[in-house]
Amino acid sequence: MEKLRIGLIGVGGISSLHAQGYKDNPTAEMYAVCDINAELLQRRAREWGAQQAYTDYRQLLADPKVDAVEVITPHHLHVGIGVAALEAGKHVSMQKPMAMNVTECDALIEAARRSGKLFRVLENFRYYPPLVRAKELLDSGAIGEPLSIRIKIVQGSMGKGWKVPYSRWAWRFDETKSGGGRIMFDYGSHFFAIAMWLLGEVEKVYSWITYRPIRPELAKRGVSLIRGVDHVVGAAGGGNEEVAAPDEWLIDSPAVAIWKYKNAEKYGTFEVVTSYDIQVPSKYTPEDEWVELTGSRGFIWVTRCTSNLLDRPPVVMYRDGVTTEFSDMETDWGASFIAGLHDFTDGIIRGRQPALTGEEGKVVLQICRAAQLSAKEGREVRPEEIR
Ligand SMILES: NC(=O)c1ccc[n+]([C@@H]2O[C@H](COP(=O)([O-])OP(=O)(O)OC[C@H]3O[C@@H](n4cnc5c(N)ncnc54)[C@H](O)[C@@H]3O)[C@@H](O)[C@H]2O)c1
Structure with missing residues (x-):
């Protein structure tokens, strides 16, 4: 079976623990990375062997080979990137906190419902x-x-x-x-x-x-x-x-x-x-x-x-x-990221919802x-x- 192709949007500090989630992942590979910091982006792409590197998340979302994305950016960008990703037909794993406020959480929940794609908030401590x-x-x-x-x-x-x-x-x-x-x-x-x-x-x-x-x-x-x-x-x-x-x-x-x-x-x-x-x-x-x-x-x-x-x-x-x-x-502690991301990709393959659901992410907020x-x-x- 072909592996899922994952795109990471935001490759700053915590993304290095996300990268571990694709090292021995039986169902998915890190295919693309995206960051507005071009120098960092190139470094991460080389280090992790990503095939594509984009400085604009819209380019990554337009890539038909990308099956799913992880959003790992500052919080004010979560809703815009998350909704755009779901509308582009990608499954989404969103770093915590889900968004900035309840209205934004509702927008993400609604976009996930409309798209029929998997949406989850990554709460690594649960793993x-x-x-x-x-x-x-x-x-x-x-x-x-x-x-x-x-x-x-x-x-x-x-x-x-x-x-x-x-x-x-x-x-x-x-x-x-x-x-x-x-x-x-x-x-x-x-x-x-x-x-x-x-x-x-x-x-x-x-x-x-x-x-x-x-x-x-x-x-x-x-x-x-x-x-x-x-x-x-x-x-x-x-x-x-x-x-x-x-x-x-x-x-x-x-x-x-x-x-x-x-x-x-x-x-x-x-x-x-x-x-x-x-x-x-x-x-x-x-x-x-x-x-x-x-x-x-x-x-x-x-x-x-x-x-x-x-x-x-x-x-x-x-x-x-x-x-x-x-x-x-x-x-x-890094093991919690690996387990959490394996649960995401396994959930996509099996059509199963991994933790947290959008509704749970909203209640946490x-x-x-x-x-x-x-x-x-x-x-x-x-x-x-x-x-
Ligand atoms: N689970 C945890 O324990 C944990 C720990 C740290 C951070 N986080 C979460 O991870 C997310 C990122 O935190 P961080 O510490 O990695 O922050 P960071 O500042 O180190 O990295 C954020 C990255 O996003 C990039 N970025 C900014 N705007 C962008 C855009 N429009 N498109 C693409 N990339 C863009 C920045 O250039 C930067 O490289 C936040 O949601 C934060 O709360 C979670």
């Missing part, structure tokens, strides 16, 4: 093996009736300075491009998706969010931003200017969100702290996430996701006086926005209030 194991244990009744979930996020530093391309940061702190809320919207969308997957639908949310300039933290981390060249690794080339983060770049951390599940006395908590005094040794970004599930008979702890700060077995369960450790699984509105107005907010 992270320790979280998948925790879900299996929970669903098998291993800790009894589920009662609550606690999610902890730590953003720290690697303990040495980075040279970060300005473009990777600038759009994230520009509300018109990111949708606003580096933590509660962009990063938080992972954890609200996980909270729904593990324990069910969310009825209402309450939160506290602190907004503060990120500049002092970046300075502590030794981060120097570079304007003029994208995707620099190591030292800057000639003619590039190192810049400090502007004061108006606000990080929405520390923050806490709490929620109640629908039709049940079940609760969730999500807490984030950002302190670059904490060293987080990581192959990826210096942040880590832990999940604690409580049931009527015991607990399940997932002790890592992006990094392995705690250096404990990835899954630990306590039940009936006995602690059991589970280490027989892949723990590299509504929960993130509900948390932001709650902090602003000091009241409980139901996700469906967000229109």
Whole structure:
């Protein structure tokens, strides 16, 4: 059988983990890449052996050989590129968050319905093996009736300075491009998706969010931003200017969100702290996430996701006086991308919907926005209030 031909639109930072999804993929190959940054595009095409490289996504969508695309761009471009791709008859895997607002989510859902093509939002944490194991244990009744979930996020530093391309940061702190809320919207969308997957639908949310300039933290981390060249690794080339983060770049951390599940006395908590005094040794970004599930008979702890700060077995369960450790699984965070993309291509072949559906992606966005509105107005907010 001929392999599906996939096009990647946006080949910036995170796309290198997407590329891993096509290395040993039995059903699909990376056929084309697209980015407005021509130098980066050529480098990626060579590195990954892509047959076509386009600087305009419309050219990629006009290529009849492309069966499916992945959209991996800044958030304000998700809806336009996603709808155009579906209208061009391509299946679509959209990076999180699905879009900027509910209207855009509806446009994507409607375009997918009209086209009859597969549309999914890639939520890689749903494929992270320790979280998948925790879900299996929970669903098998291993800790009894589920009662609550606690999610902890730590953003720290690697303990040495980075040279970060300005473009990777600038759009994230520009509300018109990111949708606003580096933590509660962009990063938080992972954890609200996980909270729904593990324990069910969310009825209402309450939160506290602190907004503060990120500049002092970046300075502590030794981060120097570079304007003029994208995707620099190591030292800057000639003619590039190192810049400090502007004061108006606000990080929405520390923050806490709490929620109640629908039709049940079940609760969730999500807490984030950002302190670059904490060293987080990581192959990826210096942040880590832990999940604690409580049931009527015991607990399940997932002790890592992006990094392995705690250096404990990835899954630990306590039940009936006995602690059991589970280490027989892949723990590299990158594995969640590979599994998530294999699920996408397998879903296309088998006519099966992979996670997340467009409707689920929209609810995740509504929960993130509900948390932001709650902090602003000091009241409980139901996700469906967000229109
Ligand atoms: N799952 C995760 O854990 C995770 C981690 C990081 C980023 N992301 C998501 O991935 C997406 C991209 O993030 P990133 O970190 O790779 O950002 P990035 O800034 O590193 O890369 C974005 C790329 O898109 C390109 N681009 C901009 N406009 C374009 C256009 N019109 N056509 C084609 N390409 C265009 C840019 O040139 C850049 O190379 C976002 O949705 C982000 O939230 C997810």
